[in-house]
Amino acid sequence: MTLSKLVVRNITRRRGRFVFTLLGITIGIASFVTFQSMGGNLKKEIYRETASLGANLVVIPKGSCGFEQLSVLTGDQMPTNITMEEIKKVAAIKGLTVVPFLAQKTAIHNSPVSVNGILPEETRKLKAWTVADGAYFSTGNDRGAVVGMAAAKQFKLNPGSVVTIRGEQIQVQGVLNETGGRDDFTVFLPLPLAQRLFKAVDRVSYAAVKVDNLTLTDSYIEKINEAVGLGVVSDKQMLKSVLSIVGSVNITLQLIAAVSVLAAAFGIINTMMTATYERKREIGILQALGAKQSTIFTAFIMESGFYGLIGGVSGVMAGLITSIVAAPYISSNAFTTLVKGSGTNAAIDYKLVIGSVLFSVVVAVAAGLYPAWRAARLSPVEAISYE
Amino acid sequence: MSNAIIRTESVSKHYATGDITTIALRDISLEIPKGSFTCIVGPSGHGKSTLMHLIGGLDRPTGGKVWLDGTEISSIDNSSLAKLRGVKVGFVFQFFNLLQGLTAQENIETAMMLAGVPEKKQASRSLELLAMVGLADKAGSKPSQLSGGQQQRIAIARALANEPEILLMDEPTGNLDSASEAEIMKILHVLHGQGKTIVIVTHNEDIARAAERIIHVKDGMLH
Numbered sequence: 001m002t003l004s005k006l007v008v009r010n011i012t013r014r015r016g017r018f019v020f021t022l023l024g025i026t027i028g029i030a031s032f033v034t035f036q037s038m039g040g041n042l043k044k045e046i047y048r049e050t051a052s053l054g055a056n057l058v059v060i061p062k063g064s065c066g067f068e069q070l071s072v073l074t075g076d077q078m079p080t081n082i083t084m085e086e087i088k089k090v091a092a093i094k095g096l097t098v099v100p101f102l103a104q105k106t107a108i109h110n111s112p113v114s115v116n117g118i119l120p121e122e123t124r125k126l127k128a129w130t131v132a133d134g135a136y137f138s139t140g141n142d143r144g145a146v147v148g149m150a151a152a153k154q155f156k157l158n159p160g161s162v163v164t165i166r167g168e169q170i171q172v173q174g175v176l177n178e179t180g181g182r183d184d185f186t187v188f189l190p191l192p193l194a195q196r197l198f199k200a201v202d203r204v205s206y207a208a209v210k211v212d213n214l215t216l217t218d219s220y221i222e223k224i225n226e227a228v229g230l231g232v233v234s235d236k237q238m239l240k241s242v243l244s245i246v247g248s249v250n251i252t253l254q255l256i257a258a259v260s261v262l263a264a265a266f267g268i269i270n271t272m273m274t275a276t277y278e279r280k281r282e283i284g285i286l287q288a289l290g291a292k293q294s295t296i297f298t299a300f301i302m303e304s305g306f307y308g309l310i311g312g313v314s315g316v317m318a319g320l321i322t323s324i325v326a327a328p329y330i331s332s333n334a335f336t337t338l339v340k341g342s343g344t345n346a347a348i349d350y351k352l353v354i355g356s357v358l359f360s361v362v363v364a365v366a367a368g369l370y371p372a373w374r375a376a377r378l379s380p381v382e383a384i385s386y387e
Numbered sequence: 388m389s390n391a392i393i394r395t396e397s398v399s400k401h402y403a404t405g406d407i408t409t410i411a412l413r414d415i416s417l418e419i420p421k422g423s424f425t426c427i428v429g430p431s432g433h434g435k436s437t438l439m440h441l442i443g444g445l446d447r448p449t450g451g452k453v454w455l456d457g458t459e460i461s462s463i464d465n466s467s468l469a470k471l472r473g474v475k476v477g478f479v480f481q482f483f484n485l486l487q488g489l490t491a492q493e494n495i496e497t498a499m500m501l502a503g504v505p506e507k508k509q510a511s512r513s514l515e516l517l518a519m520v521g522l523a524d525k526a527g528s529k530p531s532q533l534s535g536g537q538q539q540r541i542a543i544a545r546a547l548a549n550e551p552e553i554l555l556m557d558e559p560t561g562n563l564d565s566a567s568e569a570e571i572m573k574i575l576h577v578l579h580g581q582g583k584t585i586v587i588v589t590h591n592e593d594i595a596r597a598a599e600r601i602i603h604v605k606d607g608m609l610h
Contacts, residue, residue, distance in 0.1 A: 290473015
């Protein structure tokens with residue numbers, strides 16, 4: 001017999017309570033892992049989307065806030081306040097490659113999907129796209145659509161398939177290879193066609209700008225400001241602004257996770273307190289047999305730590321499965337589009353796995369401290385006489 | 388008496404409940420010789436069990452001193468007292484007090500585990516003890532699968548696990564039929580023959596008659 005064997009016997013004797021207490025900590029840790037994993041991936045995804053935008057500057061309507069900047073990355077619907085005349089003025093500045101986008105949304109089979117109106121040749125200068133099936137746009141006046149890989153899979157689209165956008169039947173002419181970002185979930189249309197369908201003739205949502213000389217970025221911003229009355233943000237500014245929004249989302253998610261873990265900790269305290277009362281006589285017997293206060297304390301701490309270890313391992317597994325399986329089904333909006341994208345690329349973060357199990361054990365041990373202290377302080381005579 | 392293994396000097400025990408103080412024992416001075424068979428007798432609620440708890444180090448006196456095999460135990464720290472209890476004293480209770488989740492063998496091994504005996508030695512010694520109380524075939528049985536007499540024999544085996552010099556028993560046959568009682572008495576005589584100091588708290592006159600020495604406790608005092 002060893003103390004750890006005695007502890008395991010005590011836990012498994014009351015299987016029902018063991019399972020329910022374990023479920024509490026499992027759910028707590030699972031939500032912690034899910035939120036941490038999604039939050040972490042969200043940040044990574046923002047960095048990746050910013051890089052995949054391929055632009056050094058973004059021209060957006062004047063007075064746009066961080067939310068619009070986030071929409072540039074997520075492909076969410078944006079106002080169409082920028083005229084093609086203004087785009088032409090910006091494009092006239094030497095040393096800039098200007099690529100306008102019309103960012104809209106539609107529904108296919110009642111599921112929301114991003115639609116981007118693009119200038120095919122200019123866009124390809126920014127994006128490292130390759131075609132998986134069919135063909136890319138041949139001219140800017142094509143009447144077809146090119147779709148991202150994830151959207152093609154979701155809506156079962158192949159070259160030749162027909163999608164209805166704003167009541168008009170559009171034939172899919174090509175499917176892009178997976179990029180790992182939000183482009184995979186987007187339907188691309190030639191800009192004139194998109195402008196007509198979304199009643200935004202001669203207007204776009206934003207323009208991505210690539211500069212020839214990075215050291216002159218500030219002077220380019222000034223020149224754009226002089227040429228047109230629009231807002232200009234650098235990719236770094238946009239990243240900073242979007243990360244601050246995501247940071248506050250992450251804090252909210254972590255708070256929710258903390259509440260779940262706290263609830264689980266109270267579940268452990270409750271179980272261990274009940275065990276102290278139920279096993280009062282057994283504690284007395286162990287004391288009569290020579291158990292020191294430290295031995296009783298250690299046995300109770302080991303028991304709650306065991307809950308933490310098993311609950312932590314099962315919680316981490318459940319959390320990772322949830323974050324990977326559930327992410328693609330999260331309905332799309334400005335924030336969750338990135339989560340949705342991140343879910344498909346979620347890799348197991350070993351730091352998160354080990355950290356969460358350790359966190360679970362620490363929380364469980366902390367939760368067991370008071371019941372263990374109570375158990376250890378019982379008077380042997382009082383305990384052994386307990387009916 | 389020079390060979391006293393248990394000695395008390397003016398021991399008293401009071402219990403306070405709110406403003407009411409109950410005096411369980413007052414001014415008890417006694418000596419129990421090493422290797423003796425002693426019975427503590429007296430009416431219920433007059434302090435017999437309290438006296439047993441004090442001389443076994445399960446409780447601390449309100450006043451006076453207790454010596455256990457030469458160690459003054461009323462003032463030593465809890466940890467040292469627990470250690471001393473584990474190796475010097477074996478307790479047997481009326482209601483057996485076996486750990487219900489463990490087998491007979493594991494109950495015996497637990498006492499040894501608490502005294503720091505290695506696992507291998509625990510196994511061999513526990514089987515030896517089970518054979519000694521005639522229950523070698525019940526090693527894997529849980530207490531709920533054993534009769535009262537068998538449970539008490541396991542409790543005696545557990546009390547002997549760390550080879551204590553003193554066996555303190557509180558009504559060991561109080562919950563048994565006469566056949567089981569006779570079996571227990573037989574074992575106790577063997578143990579006494581081996582030199583163990585046996586102290587029994589009892590109402591049972593047959594057991595008291597078998598003792599070498601009888602201590603009468605009434606109204607918390609020796610008579």
